[in-house]
Amino acid sequence: MSDTEQPKLTPEQQEAQAIEAEKLWLQNVYQPNAIELTVRAVITGMLVGGLMCFANLYVVLKTGWSVGVTITACIIAWSFWSVVAGILGPKWKMGMLENNATGTVASGAGYMTGGGNMAALPALIILTGERPSPLILMAWFACIAGLGVFAAIPIKRQLINREQLIFPTGTATAETLRALNADTGEGKQQARLLFLSTAAAGVIAFWRDAHFAWLKRWNLPSEFSLPLSFKNHTLKEWTLALEGSVLMLGAGALMSWRTGWSLLIGALLTFGIVAPQMVDLGVIPTVADDVGVQIVSFKIMAKWTVWMGAAVLVSSGLTSFAFQWRSVIKSVKSLGALFGKKKTEDDPLADVEAPPSWFPLGFLILGPPVIVLAWYAFNIPLWAGLIALPLSVVMGVIAARVTGETDVTPTKALGPVTQLTYAGLLPGQLAPNIMSANITGGVGLHAADLLTTMKSGYLLGAKPRTQVIGQLFGVAVGSLVIVPLFNLLVPTADVLGGKDFPAPSAMVWKNVSEMLVKGIEAVHPTARWAALCGVIVGTTLAILETKVSKKNKKWVPSPSGLGIAMVLPAWNSIMMCIGAGLAEWARRKYGEKKADGATMPIASGFVAGESLMGVGIKIAVALGFMPK
Numbered sequence: 208m209s210d211t212e213q214p215k216l217t218p219e220q221q222e223a224q225a226i227e228a229e230k231l232w233l234q235n236v237y238q239p240n241a242i243e244l245t246v247r248a249v250i251t252g253m254l255v256g257g258l259m260c261f262a263n264l265y266v267v268l269k270t271g272w273s274v275g276v277t278i279t280a281c282i283i284a285w286s287f288w289s290v291v292a293g294i295l296g297p298k299w300k301m302g303m304l305e306n307n308a309t310g311t312v313a314s315g316a317g318y319m320t321g322g323g324n325m326a327a328l329p330a331l332i333i334l335t336g337e338r339p340s341p342l343i344l345m346a347w348f349a350c351i352a353g354l355g356v357f358a359a360i361p362i363k364r365q366l367i368n369r370e371q372l373i374f375p376t377g378t379a380t381a382e383t384l385r386a387l388n389a390d391t392g393e394g395k396q397q398a399r400l401l402f403l404s405t406a407a408a409g410v411i412a413f414w415r416d417a418h419f420a421w422l423k424r425w426n427l428p429s430e431f432s433l434p435l436s437f438k439n440h441t442l443k444e445w446t447l448a449l450e451g452s453v454l455m456l457g458a459g460a461l462m463s464w465r466t467g468w469s470l471l472i473g474a475l476l477t478f479g480i481v482a483p484q485m486v487d488l489g490v491i492p493t494v495a496d497d498v499g500v501q502i503v504s505f506k507i508m509a510k511w512t513v514w515m516g517a518a519v520l521v522s523s524g525l526t527s528f529a530f531q532w533r534s535v536i537k538s539v540k541s542l543g544a545l546f547g548k549k550k551t552e553d554d555p556l557a558d559v560e561a562p563p564s565w566f567p568l569g570f571l572i573l574g575p576p577v578i579v580l581a582w583y584a585f586n587i588p589l590w591a592g593l594i595a596l597p598l599s600v601v602m603g604v605i606a607a608r609v610t611g612e613t614d615v616t617p618t619k620a621l622g623p624v625t626q627l628t629y630a631g632l633l634p635g636q637l638a639p640n641i642m643s644a645n646i647t648g649g650v651g652l653h654a655a656d657l658l659t660t661m662k663s664g665y666l667l668g669a670k671p672r673t674q675v676i677g678q679l680f681g682v683a684v685g686s687l688v689i690v691p692l693f694n695l696l697v698p699t700a701d702v703l704g705g706k707d708f709p710a711p712s713a714m715v716w717k718n719v720s721e722m723l724v725k726g727i728e729a730v731h732p733t734a735r736w737a738a739l740c741g742v743i744v745g746t747t748l749a750i751l752e753t754k755v756s757k758k759n760k761k762w763v764p765s766p767s768g769l770g771i772a773m774v775l776p777a778w779n780s781i782m783m784c785i786g787a788g789l790a791e792w793a794r795r796k797y798g799e800k801k802a803d804g805a806t807m808p809i810a811s812g813f814v815a816g817e818s819l820m821g822v823g824i825k826i827a828v829a830l831g832f833m834p835k
Contacts, residue, residue, distance in 0.1 A: 225369045230555045232368070237559065238668040241304040244677050248305050251287070252312025252677065253684040255280045258819060259317030260688045265818035267325045268696065268703075270458055270779065271711035271771050276317030277380045277660060279401070279811045281310040285387045286398040303388040304669050310380060311660040311674045315352070315681020318656050319689045323622055323648030324348055327641050328693065329713035330720060331585075333700045334637050339584040341690045347580050349686035350573045351646055354596075355653025356678050357569025358603035360561045363658060367665050368556075372611030377662030384667060397808045404812025405819075408453045412820035415451055418834050427451050430778055438483045444503040445478045446706070446776035454821075455779055457813025459786025460806050462768075467787020469765035473772025474780035477515070481737070482508045490733050505776050506705045509714065514734040516773030517715040518741025519748075521623050523766030526749035528609075561672040570596065577646065585642040591632055595643055598625065599650035606651030607658050616655045622648050623719055630723035640720045653682065692822070695829055711774035745770065786810065 259276045266274055285306055292300035301309070332338055339347070366372045387394035415427040432441065432448035442448060459467050485491040486503060491511050493501040578592035587595075602625070610616045625644040633639045657678045664674050697703060703710045727735060748766040755763055772780040790810070793802035827833040 226555060229364075229368055232665075233555055233559070236666075236668040237670075238304060239670075241668070242302050243304045243670060244308045244673040245305055247288075248301075248308040249312055249677065249680050251284050251301075252280065252309040252681060253316060255283050255309070256313035256316025256681050257684055257688045259313060259815070260319050260685050261692060261822045262815045262818040263317055263320040264325060264689060264692055264696065265821050266454070266458065266814060267320045267712065268329075268708040268710050269454070269818075270775065270783075271709075271715075272458065273318060273321045274458065274461060274811065274814050275376060277310040277314045277376065277663070278383050278807065279815065280313035280317065281306050281380065281384055281387065282398050282401050282808060284309040284313075285394070286402065289398075303384050304664075304667060306384055306388070307380075307660075307663055307667055307669050308673060308677050310384075310663070311657075311677040312681040314656055314660050315356075315653070315678040316685035316688065317681075318652065319348060319352065319682065319685030321616075321652045321656075323645045323652070323716070324351075324689070325693070325710075326622070326712035326716040327645035327648070329697065329700075329703050329710050330717035331638060331641050332697070333703060333713065333717050334641070334721065336700065337638065338694075341694065343580060343584050344690045345686045346576065347584065348649070348689060349683060350577045350580070351649035352653045352682035352686065353573045353679060354570065354577065354599060354646075355603060355650040356657050356675060356682065357566050357573070358600055358650055359607060359654040359657040359661070360566045360569075360675065361563060362604055362607055362654075363661055363671060364556070364560060366608060366611050366658060367662055370611075372608070372662075374611045374659050374662035377659040378666065380660070380663040381666040384663065393804060397804060400805055401808035401812045404457075404809045405816035406812075408457070408813045408816025409820040411451075411453055412817040413824070416821065416824050420834070437479075438487065440483075440486075440503045445483065446505050446778050447475075447478060448778045448781075450776075450778040450782045452782060452817065453813040454817035455782035456786035456789070457810040457817075459783030459788075460790040460810035461814070462783065462787050463765075464787050464791035465761050465763075466765045466768040467784040467791070469768030470772045470775075470780040470787075471784035472764060473516075473769040474775070474777035476769075477512050477773045478508070478777040481515070482512060485511060485733065488733075490731065505709075509704055509709065509774060511731070511734055511737070512773045513711075513714045513718055514730060515737040515741040516711070516770045517718045518738040519745035519766055519770035519773065520715055521719060522742040522745035523749040523770065524745075525623065526746045527752065530749070530753045556671075559670055559672065561675045565675070570600075581639075581642065581646070585638045586636065587639040587643060588633070591629065591639065591643070594632070595625075595646045598628070599647045602647040602651045603654035607655045610655035610659065611662075616652055622716060626716075626719055626723055635724055637720055637724050640724055641716060644716070653678075696822070696825060706776050709775050709779070711771055714774055741770070741773075 256276065259280060263273050263276070266272065285301060288299060288301035292298075328344070367374070383397070386397070411427065414422075414425070415429065418426065429451050430443060430448040431451065432443040435442050437445060437447075459470075482491060482503075486493065486508075491503075491508055494504050494507065496502050574596050577596070578589055581587035581592040581595070582589050606616050622644045625647045626640050629640050629643040657675065660678070661671055661674050663669075664671060697708070702708055704714060722730060730738070745766045748764055748769070751763045752760060752766075790802070790806045793806055796802070824833060828835055
């Protein structure tokens with residue numbers, strides 16, 4: 208045996224080593240006397256999470272992405288209670304673990320837009336015209352998210368305590384909380400930048416979108432375009448313009464530079480080359496405007512380009528997922544331990560971790576309502592709904608592990624896998640095909656989300672079981688907020704797929720389900736070739752991502768960026784590319800840590816400010832307080 212080779216430990220030795228490591232955490236990191244899940248932490252987390260849910264719904268319908276919730280929520284909560292403490296005394300200041308608990312609650316609410324919720328429901332409405340009652344949808348989303356919370360319990364110790372998976376967002380949140388509570392200039396600066404950028408974005412959105420008579424002549428334009436024509440249509444018709452939106456700048460700044468320039472390439476390829484060629488061939492028709500002039504419509508273009516974009520996204524997601532086979536095998540192996548006999552007599556964390564019994568108890572309580580709601584609202588047979596529960600556990604374990612390793616929850620892969628499964632189980636049925644994937648996607652997302660926040664708690668010494676409870680509070684308020692807000696923003700299916708709400712995720716789920724149910728023959732022949740090209744491109748790029756070195760990976764186009772750009776107006780992609788470019792410039796000039804410390808709060812403020820103002824304006828219009 209060489210000097211560097213370590214003897215292989217037996218399972219008993221590995222278990223003893225893991226228990227010893229947990230004892231060290233309990234002695235050196237855990238803070239048993241710290242204040243955590245207080246009433247104000249829950250209420251603050253619910254309020255901030257509800258606001259972030261508003262913002263994320265707006266952003267998801269615009270871009271297909273959800274933005275980070277936890278770090279922004281922690282900065283907002285810390286800032287608010289610091290102001291209160293300055294007025295009423297230091298005892299009102301929010302402690303680090305109480306702030307962490309607030310972020311956990313807020314994350315549960317803010318991510319109610321993820322997990323396929325805001326892909327499946329819009330896709331269902333577009334394809335079938337069905338829209339279940341608000342109460343049914345609230346119960347549906349709450350139960351699915353709750354299952355995700357309980358699915359995370361039995362795998363938490365393996366992924367976080369023992370394997371020490373990084374969960375990058377969770378680690379970054381812990382670092383942010385330490386900076387905020389160290390009472391240094393860094394934390395105060397982040398809070399100041401967040402609020403200034405939020406206010407600036409809100410003012411810009413109001414100036415652009417509020418159509419009061421006294422403001423109308425001064426309204427900012429929605430897009431800025433050169434007065435040039437291409438293929439007998441203006442650049443603006445092809446959506447080749449700059450958007451008057453700091454939201455897109457902020458969203459781009461939160462992405463990598465690689466994703467940013469990939470968005471630009473995808474936009475130019477789609478709306479500068481492919482779509483004009485399809486218009487010339489008559490595949491994509493033009494429409495008459497108010498004065499009878501034939502123009503190009505983004506909504507009509509997107510009905511064709513979405514096949515190409517969906518193919519890139521789904522094929523790259525499935526290919527990347529396949530390359531995670533080691534994680535999948537580990538996940539499947541760990542499933543056996545979920546039902547195995549547990550030894551608790553020597554468990555050092557028995558009074559700290561969430562009890563293992565919460566996992567089966569949660570599924571016994573929430574599983575039957577999910578099965579009944581699936582049957583009643585979406586025509587999923589009871590037996591098929593029952594199959595979705597163990598499938599969701601498998602997907603939850605896989606999603607959590609992949610998120611822990613990469614910070615990306617593989618919804619693009621898990622959704623189509625479920626859709627394909629149910630296409631075989633229930634052939635020819637659209638609603639079951641879509642909403643069954645909502646179950647597994649939602650469970651996977653919320654399991655991964657809870658473990659991400661629990662990673663922060665693990666690094667800071669928080670009590671895991673209080674974070675489980677906090678997440679349940681969050682998903683409860685998130686389910687109450689998301690449904691009426693969605694119904695307000697999307698009163699009819701016609702709203703979706705246009706330049707205001709492209710809803711790219713919904714369009715991808717819609718097309719995948721439509722193809723699986725109706726068959727490839729239902730797709731226009733040119734769109735089939737476009738989809739085939741998309742599969743080749745998506746698969747190739749996903750393979751390259753895994754084969755090239757980390758240094759050279761930056762030169763490989765991001766399949767996610769390319770695919771999403773094919774479903775968004777080009778001005779969205781152009782602005783996000785500019786935002787990503789500005790963030791990358793700052794990193795190179797000032798260093799990654801310093802630049803990100805400023806970029807993250809500014810970009811988050813741009814996203815939150817414009818989206819909240821946009822939602823507020825739509826509410827005011829709906830209530831008659833503001834003209835359309």
